Amino acid sequence: MKARLKGFMFLGVILLLVIASGCGGNKGNTSSSTTTNQSTNQLVIGLDNDPPQLDPQKSSAAVDRQVFQSIYNTLVDIDVNGKIVPELATSWKITNGGKVYTFNLRKDVKFQDGTPFNAKAVKFNFDRELDPKSASPRLSEIGSISKVTVLSPYQVQVTLKQPFSPLLSILTDRAGMMLSPTAVKKEGANFSNHPVGTGPYKFVERVKQDHITVKAFKGYWGKKPKIQTIVYHPYADGNVRLTNLTSGNVDLVNTIDYKDIDRVKKNPNLKVDEKDAIGFQGIVLNVHQAPLNNVKIRQAINLAIDRESIAKVIFHNYVTPATSPLPVSSWAHDSSLKQTTADTAAAKKLVQESGLKNVHFTLKIPAGSAQNQQLGQMVQSMLKKVGINVKLEMVEFGTMIQQGTEHNFDAINLGWSGRMDPDGTIYSWFITKGGNNDMGYSNANVDKWLNQARTVSSKQERTQLYHKISQQLWKDAPYISIYYPNDYKAMKKSVQGFQHYPDTMIRPETISLK
Amino acid sequence: MLLYIARRFFLMIVILFLVSIMVFGLINIIPGDPASLMLGQEATPQALASLRQNLGLNDPLYLQYIHWVGGVLQGNLGYSLSDHTPVLNILLSKIPVTLELTIFAFLLAVLIAVPAGIISAVHKGSVWDYVTTVFALSGVSIPAFWLGILLIYLLSLTLGWLPPSGYVAFAQNPVRNIILMIMPSIALGIRLSAQLTRMLRSSLLEVMQSDYIRTGYAKGLLEKAVVFKHALRNAMLPVLTVAGLELSSFLGGAVITETIFAVPGLGQLIVNAILTRDFPVVQGAILFMAFAVVIVNFLVDIAYSLLDPRISLGGASK
Amino acid sequence: MNDILSVNHLSIGFDHSYGHTSVIDDISFNIEKGQTLCIVGESGCGKSLTSLAVMGLLPSGGRIHDGQIVYKGQDISRKSQKELSEIRGKEISMIFQEPMTALNPLHSIGYQVSEVLRVHQKVSKHEAKEKAIEMLRLVGIPSPEKRFAQYPHELSGGMRQRVMIAMALICHPGLLVADEPTTALDVTIQAQILELIQNLKSQFDMALLLITHDLGVVSETADKVVVMYAGQVVEYGDTKELFTEPKHPYTKGLINSIPKMDEDTEVLPTIKGSVPSPDEMPMGCRFVTRCPFAMEICSKIKPPKITDGHEVHCWLYSSEDVKGENPSVDKV
């Protein structure tokens, strides 16, 4: 009896196996049709990293913003040419010599949780960002604001400590994103897991390291989005990201590896959209840490690096070698700095002049990125030629950023996505004790010029100031600029209406699928 | 029977206790202050002090352990350092994924190993036996990550049969879920299937030499009946035990497999948590894995005693 | 012919990577319906192998080089495994030396006994169970209904051997091969089992091929005896005749080594030496190294078969005059 029963159990297991395998086989065929036929109501976007934060006021990774763009609106936005245009604010007035900004707000806007959007909400958001206790990375961007006043239900006034010309430009980014005050109060620190904004899409769910889903928000004030659901998938590995695009699982990726650009261009089902980006990439040097506290060593590093080789070998010439943090796409770029190849002899001499023996430091590079690892190894090899030994250490990106903020490093391979205004691109990086000044760099002249460039309104004057800054940074070399990335978005040919903004952020409400 | 189970159960509790001590110790007894380990070397003294207070690090070690175990028993595994989500919630969202992967891979392994082991044992010395031996040898020697890469290169990039990686929940799209699970299951299952094949082969060869197999032939049973009705069950017993013991390295394999194929399960969670030094998550995930291994082995022992009538008597197992 | 089994000129050897060794050399005997034939000899002389050959169950590497095994007029040595499986358990059954290991530990007694029925006869499960219980009762297992569901480890050695017998006889075979069925059992049980076999043999009217080294058993049970030495038959004949008038020195030695109740000997005579291994077989008579009467020719030429009353293979009884000197045979 018992034996028989066990026999059946055994048989059952075998049967199950057969069914399972059979199903697998059958479904293999039907699948391709389901995926390609996938409703035109869903857009799958592949991101290059899992966004660490869904709270714009806490965010410190550029990839977060790709998702914010669908959940939140900003007070003002840019158009495809980088010109400031209205969004939640219909109009604004700058008075008092650039010290007072008065915004008139849209009256038909509701947050996704039903909370009405008004002047009070704007004040709430600014106050939260400005509150030192919330330790918002935004504080450094809008620290010039002294107070925010509600003039009427739909009119808000922002008063600055001193004139600050990049403000509007900054408000097109996370600092200008409006969060639902109700949700923030309710969720507290957990807001990041249940974000609520006024944007065209509403947060649905998130599985860490797997996906974030947003759905079209019915009560959206603006033009109704064409696509109902957007799923963001993080694929840190560029190869995985690309193969998911090629095989049709993903409709659009926010970036592709440079090595793959040629291949995607040749693929009949895909297209690549490119735009000069506004950021810079390079190496942060901790100027308080030996041997990098020695300016000669930093200068030697600056000279020892063959930026053209890096651009060619790792990026297949799809990036531009960099000598300053202000990219060629910016009006503030200083083209007089031309040292893009290595001057090994000069670098060696500098190392000798420093008087240091056995010069070595650790370079932290983000784990999981082949490009960054190659860059690290190329830098390692180039510096070895001039007598500087580099130890490479792979660190997870989030940890690396954290260690950067804590100045817990010798050197890290870190860049910046950049801002529309040159001030946004470099101020927080190079001003003494700036929010992104992981180097610990401090130069009185640079501080002075950076602040002047904020207050003067003449573009020509500002350009001159930024050129001086660029040249001073080259001399002091707290940060080794290596290249300016360009932005390459790859998508299926069926993706229509994609608009490539200079800030490289995907605005999904304009997209449709054919 | 009951006595046997009780004895095994007691043993399991002892092991679980030791496992918990080790998991606790891994983070707490290593040189250095856990708080500064968690916060990084240049954390502010206030932050360190408050974290120490929160973690109860000022208590003596045994008290800390008691607090921790008390929490664990109530389902409180602490909070992730990255976003303060309860570790238990994170685990609960990842476990089904890994469970699915391991079940698929295990079924695949059995599906390959049972026929292969039988054929090679029954036809010892034949070409089939040779092929199986080579398969088994290669299977236990091939690094999972290389196999994964080769599979992606071959089945996805070259032939375009399968998507290279990713995961879709079964509830969301069962068809796609299974398609995406094929390659990870192969990459994970091959090693186990090779081990099971080897074991089943040698176990079956030994059993086929026993007297009762000769009795089976003397009764007039055909080879098929002898193998399936008499040899296989006896040969499966040691294989079952080893399969249980292999679970832990099987879960280890899941770590690599999930990383390669971007399957958001426990393995990927552990790797990410380790790389981001999110130690509460690491602690929780490891604790879960070890508990799973211990409990499964306990169940295997029980199953063994059900399958082998010799153990049912008394409690004196051989 | 009344023979149920006749073995003709059977030779068995083992294959190795380096050649092969002959183990059974040209043996012949036959069993009539309902008769008992015993094969006796020291261990290692090929008794068990012969019995296994009859079942078609030679161990790994062994094969029949020559000769026939004829059962009811059919040469079963030429049959395929599939054909043999229809004979085994139904026509010819076998019980083994080791009851402790001959039963599958994972199946119940009942399963293993009724399995034979289910293989050979189209019977319902219920019927198979009834017949199996009946058979278990017949072999003297108390409360067989209860035992039916028990597992081998719950039974004593004697009980297990009874189960083996039940399994062997449930299909009423024409021939039962019993390979030292009592050797592994307690002395007190041995007689019971032998008696059981004897009783069932007459009840079922079957022939019995009994392998043993116990001459006492032989004299009580056998109709005919085959004495084997080192893979060869040395003497073969009716039990009574062979016991009263043994011819071959080996047989004599065996019989002398039986303790006798009526004699008062201090030391039991033994045969000196041991069976030579297959690799070092003497060229002539294989017993020559231990034979007290060995002659020169014995070590050179295989002794002839002499049928005088019963069959014996020994130069001592050769009519040729070989006693004095070397015959006209060249050295090989």
Add this chain to the structure above:
Amino acid sequence: MGEPQLQSETVNRVQINPLRKKRNKSYSKLMKNKLAVCGGIFVVLLVVLAVFAPLLAPFDPTKQNYGQILKPPSATHWFGTDTLGRDLLSRIIFGAQVSLKAGLISVGIALTIGIPLGMISGYFRGFWDEFIIMRVTDAMLAFPSLVLALTLAAVLGPSLNHAMIAIGLVFTPYFIRLARGEVLAQREREYVSAARASGLRNFSIMMRHVFPNILGPLIVQATLNVASAIIAEASLSYLGLGTQPPTPSWGAMLAEGQGYISQAPWISIFPGLFIFLAVISINVFGDGIHDWLDPKLK
């Protein structure tokens, strides 16, 4: 069973044994011996590669050549070049150093800790054995070894040395168990009683009598664990927690090449192939030693 036509002729004369029926029963054993020899040869080859790497490698394994990136295998670069124009063959040759070093040192650590503990535990038995050492090894074995090694390596910080320590610790319980089991079997043997009766002290009995007798299985286990340790090191390096660049480690090379699998598959195929070959040949070699030492199989 349908016999092939060719054999049916012989079936008439030859009784095929139903238990094991193929004529070439020594075929697989012979094959095994041959495999073991092949394995041994490759192991020796690996050792030679590792020891004489500087002489054998055609190029400096860390020398980057930006004019020669991602070149497929050719006469100059037998295995092609990687993303930075380094010669892959040279990197693989130097990678053998890392792999063998990792395999031997981590197993060495496991042996040094595991054997004494296991022997003492098995020889003296009692509370420490039953309730501490054995249960602790049980508990350790409950952890997936790779996960445990990963965690240890992460806690210690990523480097080859730490990876070796982590792997060694993780492998220790296997040797404790094996040594204990073997000692348990040996201590019942007569020679141990005899030694004890002749007044030898426990330590001497263990060292002079028991240890040589349990050496065989330990050697086999150690050999097989070297293979596992090579995979473990490669796995850790693959995940970035083992050997750090630019030192060429097969696992790290594989991770580097993974991104280029469609453009330059050789970067990931060759290092993987060498891990595979090294592991399989050590395994086969270990099996060979096992068969050679096991009297049952002779």
